[in-house]
Structures are given as C-alpha cells and as structure tokens.
Amino acid sequence: MKFDKNNYEVKELTLENETIRYRAFFNLVYVEKPVNIAFQQMHIFAPEIYYEGGEVNGYRLKTAPVFMPNQVGGYMPGDLEQPGLSKFETDKVNTIFRALAHGYVVAVPAIRGRVQKDEKGFYNGKAPACIVDYKAAVRYLRHFAKELPGDEDKIITNGTSAGGALSSLMGTTGNHADYEPYLEALGAAKERDDIFGASCYCPIINLDHADMAYEWQFQGVNDYHRMNMQMSEGGRPSFTPVDGVMNEVQIKASREEAELFPAYVNSLKLQDAEGKMLTLDEKGEGTFKEYIKELVLHSAQKALDEGKDLSEKKWLAIENGKAVDMDFTAYVKDITRMKTAPAFDDLTMDSPENDLFGDAATNCRHFTKYSKENSLAGGDMADEMAIKMMNPMYYVEDQGAAKAKHFRIRHGERDRDTSLAISAMLTLKLRNCGFEVDYHSPWDTPHAGDYDLEELFAWIDAICK
Structure with a gap:
C-alpha cells in the first residue's frame, strides 16, 4: 500500500460544451493484502487548477470536499470509473465529471461483489466484503491525507440502491469494532473510517x-x-x-x-x-x-x-x-x-x-x-x-459506532424495489438520535439515483462551507 504523488496524469475532457482539466491518480491499491486486487484499488481525481494555485467554487487544493461515489448495484462488484459518459445512460455525463467540474476531489473505489471467486473457486465478495472494502478505501485516504488532494475530514460517500445501502452503512458504522477483524486481515491502514456526510439514493437496507x-x-x-x-x-x-x-x-x-x-x-x-x-x-x-x-x-x-x-x-x-x-x-x-x-x-x-x-x-x-x-x-x-454488519439500523444507537454529521436520503415516490417504510425508518431512527437527515421522496421517481445533482451538490456545499 503506497501513494506516489508524482505518479499522475493530467487529462482534459470536453462533454456537453463543458471542459474539465484534472489530475488523475490511477489504480491505487488500498490494502496491503488484497484478495482481489482488481477490486481493491481506486482512482482519485482533482481539478488541475488546484495545483496551479487556483480555486473552483471557493474550494482549493486542501479545502475541497472528497466526494466518494461507489458504483455498486445489486450488491454486485463496483467497477472503477472515470469522468465521462454514464455507463447506463450513454447520452448523459456521469456524476464523476459533474463533481470534478463543481470543484470536488473525487475518489472512486472499486469494491468486491457477491459473485466473485478466487483462483481456487472460493467466493471472496460475500457479505460483509463490500462494506469492508469501502471502509478500507477511506482509511487509505486518511493514511495519505497529507499528500493527497482534498480535505479528508470532509469525505462524502454516495451510492444508489445497494450502493446507497453501503453509503448509509458508511455513515452509521464508523470505526466500529465489528469490522476490525476483516480490515486487519486485508491489511487496511490503521486509521479512522468514519465519514463526514452520507448521500444515499434508494438504499436497499434492513434486509432482515x-x-x-x-x-x-x-x-x-x-x-x-x-x-x-x-x-x-x-x-x-x-x-x-x-x-x-x-x-x-x-x-x-x-x-x-x-x-x-x-x-x-x-x-x-x-x-x-x-x-x-x-x-x-x-x-x-x-x-x-x-x-x-x-x-x-x-x-x-x-x-x-x-x-x-x-x-x-x-x-x-x-x-x-x-x-x-x-x-x-x-x-x-x-x-x-x-x-x-x-x-x-x-x-x-x-x-x-x-x-x-x-x-x-x-x-x-x-x-x-x-x-x-x-x-x-x-x-x-x-x-x-x-x-x-449489513444493516445500519443496528448501529444508529451503538455508541461504539461513529456517525456521520450529515445524511441525505432520497427514495422515489414510485420506487417499488423496497418499501418506502425502509428509508423512512432509518431516517426516523437517525433523527430520534439527534442526527441531521435531509430526506425526501421525489414525485414520480422510480428506483434511481444521481438525478438531482444540483441539489446534491448544493447540500454538500452547505454542510462543507
């Protein structure tokens, strides 16, 4: 596990008449003892103007929030992604591009999923592998915080469906001892894994x-x-x-x-x-x-x-x-x-x-x-x-779990993938315990995410500035 601040590429990309120049640190393995190295690494992107002394939306190199979206759906493996077009909506610019254009540092971890096996045929992506990997990636960011771009005390996770569930778990289970044996087995950095804010679109949680x-x-x-x-x-x-x-x-x-x-x-x-x-x-x-x-x-x-x-x-x-x-x-x-x-x-x-x-x-x-x-x-x-370990509800009242200061939960009014009661119960439990939750059920919205990026970024700006 290492980070070389001089090993980067400067890229320029124009989509929908908007151009971004950014510095890319590719394929950073975030644990010492990976069991599936292709899905235990991440990319980190930062606006190149930060390295030239400039700013975007009032953010600079060490003050920009670290936006940390996962690409997990259906508890399948979460791929490494780069700024560009959406994987599923090829006529739409992806969230990574938009976040960079807005001035965030973006860390995109690959995460193991339920179908993956090792060379001997044993599964290595079953629960709780996905949330353990997410935590390990956060610990990597904290371990190299002095050399990395962004403010690693302002990490905001983001995900949709099963990815929204992982974001809610990141927000509710920070530094909890339950996950420690798994992190230790992977050689994760000895750092905190709590986060500042959790953005959760239609989280598939409380499975039991x-x-x-x-x-x-x-x-x-x-x-x-x-x-x-x-x-x-x-x-x-x-x-x-x-x-x-x-x-x-x-x-x-x-x-x-x-x-x-x-x-x-x-x-x-x-x-x-x-x-x-x-x-x-x-x-x-x-x-x-x-x-x-x-x-x-x-x-x-x-x-x-x-x-x-x-x-x-x-x-x-x-x-x-x-x-x-x-x-x-x-x-x-x-x-x-x-x-x-x-x-x-x-x-x-x-x-x-x-x-x-x-x-x-x-x-x-x-x-x-x-x-x-x-x-x-x-x-x-x-x-x-x-x-x-896959259910955030068990950790909201647990004093051994550090909670995010801010949560944003969206569950579409026409979402049929899980009951509206599921996200409502998490919201109520968090609020009853004194945590801030921005919650809404957008009208005529199905099971989906990242459909309101202007509002999402406004929320991030409000909690970070």
Whole structure:
C-alpha cells in the first residue's frame, strides 16, 4: 500500500460544451493484502487548477470536499470509473465529471461483489466484503491525507440502491469494532473510517426486515410487473418486461410477512418531529402508516407547487391546490408491485440478497427466520454477525459506532424495489438520535439515483462551507 504523488496524469475532457482539466491518480491499491486486487484499488481525481494555485467554487487544493461515489448495484462488484459518459445512460455525463467540474476531489473505489471467486473457486465478495472494502478505501485516504488532494475530514460517500445501502452503512458504522477483524486481515491502514456526510439514493437496507416492510406496503396486490435486465456483449443493458400473478405459496408468505411488521416497527420506538410515537396495530394501521402517507403527500405537494398536473391520480385528494389526503391502498395499486413474496429472502434462495449472504464455499443462504423456517430449498442460515454488519439500523444507537454529521436520503415516490417504510425508518431512527437527515421522496421517481445533482451538490456545499 503506497501513494506516489508524482505518479499522475493530467487529462482534459470536453462533454456537453463543458471542459474539465484534472489530475488523475490511477489504480491505487488500498490494502496491503488484497484478495482481489482488481477490486481493491481506486482512482482519485482533482481539478488541475488546484495545483496551479487556483480555486473552483471557493474550494482549493486542501479545502475541497472528497466526494466518494461507489458504483455498486445489486450488491454486485463496483467497477472503477472515470469522468465521462454514464455507463447506463450513454447520452448523459456521469456524476464523476459533474463533481470534478463543481470543484470536488473525487475518489472512486472499486469494491468486491457477491459473485466473485478466487483462483481456487472460493467466493471472496460475500457479505460483509463490500462494506469492508469501502471502509478500507477511506482509511487509505486518511493514511495519505497529507499528500493527497482534498480535505479528508470532509469525505462524502454516495451510492444508489445497494450502493446507497453501503453509503448509509458508511455513515452509521464508523470505526466500529465489528469490522476490525476483516480490515486487519486485508491489511487496511490503521486509521479512522468514519465519514463526514452520507448521500444515499434508494438504499436497499434492513434486509432482515425488508420482506416484512414490503408485504406491509404491497399486501393484497398479487400481480407483479418488473423489467428483467440483460447486458449485451457491448456492455449495454437491455430490458424485458415480466408480468405475472403470485402463486398460493407467495400469497401466503405475503400475508404472514405483513403480520410480522407491526411488532418490528413498535420495537423501534420511533417518534415524529413533535414527539408522537409512531406505531402500528395488529392490522398494520396506526400512526406509523399515517406518517408514511404524509411523506407521499409532501411529495405530491412539492410537485403541485412546481406546477405539475396530478389530476389523474384518483387516489390523491387535492383541494385548492393542496394535497390533503390519499387512499394508501389505491396508491400502492397505482405504483404496482415489482417483487413476489418474500421479496428479498426468497424461499427458493433465488434473490441477489440470498447470494449476498453466502460464504466462501456457499453461494446462497437465508437471512431471515421466516424464510429459513419456510424454505423450499433447504437452505442454511447466514451468520448472525454478517447480517448485522449489513444493516445500519443496528448501529444508529451503538455508541461504539461513529456517525456521520450529515445524511441525505432520497427514495422515489414510485420506487417499488423496497418499501418506502425502509428509508423512512432509518431516517426516523437517525433523527430520534439527534442526527441531521435531509430526506425526501421525489414525485414520480422510480428506483434511481444521481438525478438531482444540483441539489446534491448544493447540500454538500452547505454542510462543507
């Protein structure tokens, strides 16, 4: 593990009539004992003008925040990326380019994923490898802080979906002893791995309770509609629609999972901003559900204030330009179900999350009591510690975990990949413990990220300046 400040390239790139000149430090291996070296290294980029004594948006060489986006989706490996066009939207400039143009130092780590194996055929990217790698990359930045560009006390992580989950974990589990044996085994730097801010788009978190939350929201909606993605030889995605109706086993699982959710919500002892307890009764009704409805109404109101016509949304009551009420059941039918029950811990162990919780010799395992007891595949249960280390909810109140000072969480109003309750519970738990969270459910937004970079960068500027 080393850093040579003289080993760099100066590059210039023009996209969409905007030109950036930047200094690139490529392929920095961030651990002493990598087990998959291609996915345990990172690129670091900085505006070249900083090395010429200049500034961008008031930032200079040692005052610019270090923006640290990950490229993880579906808990698959996160690739190394460079400024350029988006991998999935080839007509769109990527976030790395935009962040550099805005004046941030950008550190982009590769991160191991659930499908990777070593030369002997053993898996080396199962949980908690992805979050351990992210932490190790932060420790590398801290270890070489004096020689690197940017302010390593102002690290902002960013990610979408599983990447959003990793960003939320970075924000809640800083320096916690649970991860230390894994970091030590890789030869990670003996530094802090807490961060300053966490940007989390539609985080797929709380996996051991996500099935309950999904069925609480979508209970009674038995038809599903999703798009299956395939990658072409050229690396571009194509999508095929898949529509169907859940079978009797899945419908039974949906009902039984939904019945488990109230007890979990009530165990969290969540409160709203006025101190009112947010709970559910045995039927899934109560103040917590009203809180979730308010999130959707707030999203609708913002859309109305921006001049959008929402009259086609028959589940939404609008009076004098105000979104005043909603039919939650009709809303859920409108956005439609995406996943069959159980949505995450599949009874046949055929989900990305079952894959995530395998071990070195086992591809897939269960990670919830319900699916283990009702397994159709006779699957084993994942290690309790691995399940814990992938769930930020366990660390919010843990005094042994350093938390980020600032969180920004976005979960689209039409996102069906996980329940809106999942991000709402994390937000509430963080706020109840005194942490600052900028939270919103953008109107008519599906499972996606980096769609509001101007607002994201404004948030980063506000917390860093």
